[in-house]
Amino acid sequence: MDHRLSTIDIFQALIFCAGLGTRFKPWTDKHPKALAVINGKSLLQRNVEYLQEYGIKEVIVNVHHFADQIEEAVKENNSWGSHIIISDERDAVLETGGGLLHAKHLFKPGEKFITCNADILTDLDINQLLAFHEEEKPLISFAVSNRKTSRNLLFDENNRLCGWRNNTTGEEKISVPKENLIAKAYDCVAVFEYEVFNLIRFSGKFSLIDLYLDLAKTQKIMGFDHSGDRWVDVGKPESVAVAEAMFPE
Numbered sequence: 001m002d003h004r005l006s007t008i009d010i011f012q013a014l015i016f017c018a019g020l021g022t023r024f025k026p027w028t029d030k031h032p033k034a035l036a037v038i039n040g041k042s043l044l045q046r047n048v049e050y051l052q053e054y055g056i057k058e059v060i061v062n063v064h065h066f067a068d069q070i071e072e073a074v075k076e077n078n079s080w081g082s083h084i085i086i087s088d089e090r091d092a093v094l095e096t097g098g099g100l101l102h103a104k105h106l107f108k109p110g111e112k113f114i115t116c117n118a119d120i121l122t123d124l125d126i127n128q129l130l131a132f133h134e135e136e137k138p139l140i141s142f143a144v145s146n147r148k149t150s151r152n153l154l155f156d157e158n159n160r161l162c163g164w165r166n167n168t169t170g171e172e173k174i175s176v177p178k179e180n181l182i183a184k185a186y187d188c189v190a191v192f193e194y195e196v197f198n199l200i201r202f203s204g205k206f207s208l209i210d211l212y213l214d215l216a217k218t219q220k221i222m223g224f225d226h227s228g229d230r231w232v233d234v235g236k237p238e239s240v241a242v243a244e245a246m247f248p249e
Contacts, residue, residue: 010130010191012113013056014103015047016096018064018089019119023235032066034118035073036234038243042073043118043234046247048080054126056114060106062087062099097206104197115208117188121247122231124189129224133191138220139199140212142190145227152183153212153223161221164213175216184223187231 021033034044041049048059059082063070067090074084087103094102100115107113112133114126124143133141136159144153154163156178163174163181186209199215212221232243 010054010056010112010114012058012060012107012111013051014060014062014087014100014107014113014115015044015051015118016062016099016115017044017070017118018062018067018094018099020065020093021119024119024237027237028065030066032063032070033234034061034070035066036119036240038121038234038240039248043121044070044073045077045080046121047116047118048082048084050122051114051116051126052080052082056126057082058085059083060085060087060103062089062094062103064089064093093205095205096208097200097202097211098204100208100211101197101200101203107194107197110194112194113192115190115192119234120188120231121234121243122187122189122226122229124187124226124229124231126189128226129189129191132222132224136220136222138222139193139196139215140190140219141222141224142212143187143226144184144223145187145225145229145231147185147187147227147231149185151186153186153209154181154183155223156181159223159225161212161216161223163216164209173213175213184225187226 017034021028024033027036035042061084063086085106150168152165156162162176162178165172215221230246232246234243
């Protein structure tokens with residue numbers, strides 16, 4: 001089924017596939033986590049096909065851990081019907097923020113783009129996320145929900161990002177001091193304005209969360225609540241059974 005974009009045309013996406021997958025051992029001792037199989041399809045294939053449902057067929061894939069295996073899978077499967085470009089991070093682990101910055105030259109200047117994580121499966125309606133982004137006009141919009149997690153992002157009553165909290169240690173990082181902040185879980189699907197590349201003050205290895213919190217001090221960063229949608233983090237071997245039950249097709 002092809003939903004097509006109804007609010008904003010987005011033609012490019014980045015799927016993060018470079019992680020070491022340490023929580024997913026023993027599979028990741030010999031394979032990249034992005035090629036772990038859920039009901040006959042790899043996590044990478046599932047995310048490529050998910051983006052295809054919304055007409056997004058130009059996909060950047062960053063690689064580091066067993067990078068050759070991902071390149072071979074892309075080639076053998078003809079990019080699963082999309083056009084996949086490899087962003088090579090073999091030389092260093094850059095995390096999500098560093099991976100995004102490293103891929104800057106592969107994005108079309110001036111055009112919005114979307115990012116997602118290979119090890120996350122969801123049926124979030126990208127059209128709804130894009131409509132929210134169009135209405136709010138922030139620098140970045142990303143999916144959030146009410147699920148339980150060890151770390152939360154903190155928002156004001158208008159869904160604007162203000163901070164972060166580690167629920168285990170109680171540590172907080174506040175970018176915009178406000179009363180009665182609302183805790184939400186970060187769900188790893190995000191829409192960016194290309195302008196973000198002009199505002200990144202980090203280099204090397206850094207996370208998207210670090211980037212969000214830094215940008216939130218001066219920019220409008222928004223959370224789109226999609227609670228109720230299917231969503232699973234296939235981060236550990238025991239998550240495979242959960243994912244297969246949630247995404248049987």
